Amino acid sequence: MTTHFKILVIDDEWSVLKSVRIWLESAGFIVSTATSGFDGMQVAEAIKPDLVLLDISMPLMSGLAALRTLRANPVMKGVPIIIITGDSEMDGRRLSDKGASGILRKPFGRTELLNSINRIFRQHTQETDTHPAITDDHFTADDDRWMLLTTTIPSDGEHR
Secondary structure: OOOOOEEEEEOOOHHHHHHHHHHHHHOOOEEEEEOOHHHHHHHHHHHOOOEEEEEOOOOOOOHHHHHHHHHHOHHHOOOOEEEEEOOOOOOHHHHHHOOOOEEEEOOOOHHHHHHHHHHHHHHHHHHHOOOHHHHHOEEEEOOOOEEEEOOOOOOOOOOO
């Protein structure tokens, strides 16, 4: 099932781009990728994503520089940006002050990625009401698949 939410993934590691694209497309997201901050800004301008996953450590233009530039672009106003980093020392509060909506530490798996995106979409919806459609839908995971459900998941986590 396609959610029609567009996600831009900016990372210089092909293995990360490939895995993340597969995981997100299997969850129904529309995915675009870029291998540098500069290319990512051009893609963001063209597609106007609903969310950006941005690697912090890239050559030529760092993720922090890309974050600043994306935040300065009117097209990207209010678009959640999740920082991807392998740096366990990276200060999430500092990134938040610079405009990041969340942080995802490498290595991560499909479940962690999709839970992070769902959490950010929910927070963003509550703060801005930009993506009201996501408030009625619930993501649920198991080891084999991800499915967008339009039913309520009980607090015990079991789908009925």
